[in-house]
Amino acid sequence: MKVFFMEWNSFCNEDILDAFEKLSESDRPIEVFRYKFEPRESADNPEFEENLEKAIVNEQPSFVFSMNYYPEVSKVCQKTGIKYASWLYDNPQVKLYSYTLINSCNYVFVFDSQMYREFSGQGIKTVYYLPLAASSRRLDSIVIPDKERKKWESDVSFCGSMYNEGHNFWDRISDKVSSYTKGYIEGLMKAQMQVEGANFVQESLNKYVIDDMVNALSLTPNFDGVETYEYLYGQYVVNRKITAIERYEILEMLGRKYNVTLYTKDKKFKIPKVDNRGEVDYYLEMPKAFKCSKINLNISLRSIKSGIPLRAFDIMACNGFLISNYQADFFDFFEAGEDFVYYESREDLDEKIGYYLSNPEERIRIAQNAHDKVAKYHTFENRLEQIFNSVGEIPHL
Secondary structure, three states, X not given: OEEEEEEOOOOOHHHHHHHHHHXXXXXXXXXXXXXXXXXXXXXXXXXXXXXXXXXXXXHOOOEEEEEOOOHHHHHHHHHHOOEEEEEOOOOOOHHHHEHHHHOOOEEEEEOOHHHHHHHHOOOXXXXXXXXXXXXXXXXXXXXXXXXXXXXXXXXXXXXXXOOOOOOOHHHHHOOOOOHHHHHHHHHHHHHHOOOOOOOOOHHHOOHHHHHHHHHHHOOOOOOOEOOOHHHHHHHHHHHHHHHHHHHHHHHHHHHOOOOEEEEOOOOOOOOOOEEEOOOOOOOOOHHHHHHHEEEEEEOOOOOOOOOOOHHHHHHHXXXXXXXXXXXXXXXXXXXXXXXXXXEOOHHHHHHHHHHHHHOHHHHXXXXXXXXXXXXXXXXXXXXXXXXXXXXOOOOOO
């Protein structure tokens, strides 16, 4: 088997390559051809497509593989008659709405079961459901000396974006839209923040509000896409802002009572009584934070409707104790109260953090259960076997 690997600086890049190697050693020979590219430079780029086509024809792989989906890669694979398997870890993913999605060469694996159902319900046969994973072997190998543990210790920690950087679109336009639109969006955000496990933002945007935001931001569908304005503004504008508000307010609430640590890109970002330690390296430093925090939070991006984020798998694989917002896909693979804990409201989160900080033996037992389950069933080798052994023959959800 020969895999043409579209290599870019993705979170899972090194773990995927390691899994290729381990599968080859233990099961069957897998040759990997690494084709380096920069996604931003590949879109709508005839020269990129021409060079990629030459490389694929020259290598004659069994199939092409990438983390996340790229329409330009699909076009070349369709032209050359080579299968294209892609596995998403991002959501929202506007590229999925490219007309190329229905290309017969495609095997697109999404980690959110509700997203899968939405595409499947429209008769699209090229999209499959596949949860994310973690590299238990790599994470287990990270040992933290006692003298270093103090650097990473925390009662409660959260690692992720606060969505206060340049792509916070709502802050750009909130003073440019009408008072009606501003009030409508702010009311919609407040209503959505009262609900866990369901997202109604996209369906709640009316034509006037959409037109007003489009005039202020000029965010429009891609030239080759069928995504709607409701999707773009619901997911990239409103849901991101909701996530930014939720993460800030939750951490601010917890900081009043507990020792709370934040790891995020903007080290200057301030939350009262929360220790912002800035960005951490995904491979070398983030696991240490997960291993040394008594409680690790997952506050999902609101655009992830039911899926288990990569962060959650990494926390569990690190033997970290996980408290997450409600995400339906957890319950297909893990048992609440035995492998992880979820919260139904901010008051519920506050109570559960207090309880589990006071009951370390129960916390450690739950974390160990999750670690063992991930190591057995949810590694990259497990997932790649599901993809590679029978591309095009994966059973649907």
